[in-house]
Amino acid sequence: MKIKKYREKSMTDALKKVKQELGENALILSSKKRPGKNAGIEVIAAIDGQPLKPAVASVPPIPAFEEKTLATTASQKKQNYASRIYAGTESGIIEEKRISAPNFERITTKENGGHVSENNPVQTSLSPFLGHLRDTLQKAGVHADILSSLLQDLSDNVPQKELRTPESTADVLRQKLSSYFYVAPRNEVKKQPQIIALVGPTGVGKTTSIAKIAAQLTIKQQAQVGLISIDTYRIGAIDQLKTFAEIAEIPMKVAFSPQQLELILQSFEDYDYIFLDTTGRNPRNRIFLRELKLFLENIEIAEVHLTLSATTRYAELEDIVRCYKQLPFDRILFTKIDEVMDPAVMLNLAQLTDKPVSYVCNGQNIPDDLITATEESLPQVLIEAWDLDQWIS
Ligand SMILES: Nc1nc2c(ncn2[C@@H]2O[C@H](COP(=O)(O)OP(=O)(O)OP(=O)(O)O)[C@@H](O)[C@H]2O)c(=O)[nH]1
Ligand SMILES: [Mg+2]
Structure with a gap:
């Protein structure tokens, strides 16, 4: 992403400059008034290219x-x-x-189509990967029922070999987690x-x-x-x-x-x-x-x-x-x-x-x-x- 600052007398002037230099697709990141002798407006504009920071997700365009x-x-x-x-x-x-706070009476995922989850306690003998996942989600405050349901699903239905590389594990998690949203x-x-x-x-x-x-x-x-x-x-x-x-x-x-x-x-x-x-x-x-x-x-x-x-x-x-x-x-x-x-x-x-x-x-x-x-x-x-x-x- 190319970013540029513009200082102009008015917003109209600034936008004109932005359009001239960065084109129609330029994005305005911020703007503020400049008081004093050289009063005017300061606009920071950008045009897409390289992202400013790593994208959190590859996001399709709206909507x-x-x-x-x-x-x-x-x-x-x-x-x-x-x-x-x-x-x-x-x-x-x-x-x-x-909403029966604070308990989740059931964990509904798109896959179980609304079946009540077995309220299994979070397993204690887990593979190192599932152990990390459990600790992370527990620390983040994820509800015990969701945690239990996810871990159970992963340990029952996902062969160990699919959790051997970060890439394949991410694929599995992407698929499993999507059913909770x-x-x-x-x-x-x-x-x-x-x-x-x-x-x-x-x-x-x-x-x-x-x-x-x-x-x-x-x-x-x-x-x-x-x-x-x-x-x-x-x-x-x-x-x-x-x-x-x-x-x-x-x-x-x-x-x-x-x-x-x-x-x-x-x-x-x-x-x-x-x-x-x-x-x-x-x-x-x-x-x-x-x-x-x-x-x-x-x-x-x-x-x-x-x-x-x-x-x-x-x-x-x-x-x-x-x-x-x-x-x-x-x-x-x-x-x-x-x-x-x-x-x-x-x-x-x-x-x-x-x-x-x-x-x-x-x-x-x-x-x-x-x-x-x-x-x-x-x-x-x-x-x-x-x-x-x-x-x-
Ligand atoms: N870090 C971070 N800050 C955000 C995010 N969204 C909004 N903010 C900041 O949160 C503050 C409040 O944002 P507003 O958009 O004014 O919140 P609001 O809900 O409209 O506030 P009210 O109208 O007072 O109810 C601003 O400083 C925003 O820049 C976000 O996703 N991340
Ligand atoms: Mg507001």
Whole structure:
């Protein structure tokens, strides 16, 4: 990736320069105002070539949701989740698997199609490889039932010879781990535009994630994207999205009431995608959540992503998911996996919520640090955090 800094009088001048020098596909990584005598704007832009840092996963272009259809009955059931939610269920609220925190009553994988796992204790006499895997997942806080089910599966069904090299082991793990995750196809509603909302606690990375997804859709698909902030609590929060919108030349509006939101949406009717950026809400404040629900319940939303930071303690995440159940979220977006030693706790959440994962964010760079969830990319995120070379040698 080639990166260049531009200092110009105005954003328009800076963008013109970026386009001239780096071309139409240039990405804006950051921008800030320069005060003082030489006041203006400083923009850091980049053009794809060599990646800035090793990619966490080889990620197909957005929207990758279209690429995979889930084969099994259990997974198809989940795929249909979103369409059921907005296609006329009375309340518009997701019917969810009961969350019986903190225990997983069953481990559902796409392969066992919902069979209850034998709650075998984690084996004590394991091969060195399985021993490493057990220790790593235990340390990362993966639930004992998931750990037990995975180890049992590997020890019963995978011949030792397939675990002899890091490459073949990674292949096996990729395949086995993928059955613990669900990914969702983009939930296209018939009506244009597709409205996509991000909800979640304060500071988890909702606005940043919207900027990443919107930028990728704009740059890679030339999609017409609009942004609406219903972040009415903090002026700063509106400014954050506004700054991004200015840089990316994407229209952005603010809705202060559900009625206003409906009107604004009408003005965006020719667009492909509209992103709703919502105020971070304390999950334990029911009034806040009810207020947010009022914004979402009268519009035809294609997707609601519950945004969760991988840095949050698992017990806390369980509580957040329980509280956010009153909003119609139909998928999970994980952020800040770059800040945790091992993001394997995503396995717990995937089981707990029974919801597909949409994206995983692994840094602050817009739009690069975004991984589209696929059956390959999610296990790959975990495998990359593990040092298989050391386990195998
Ligand atoms: N390391 C890391 N930081 C991230 C990631 N995503 C977002 N951040 C950072 O987290 C901070 C908060 O991000 P925001 O996007 O403002 O979070 P938010 O959920 O919109 O916050 P509120 O609107 O206050 O609820 C910012 O400093 C982001 O740069 C990520 O994947 N990794
Ligand atoms: Mg925000």
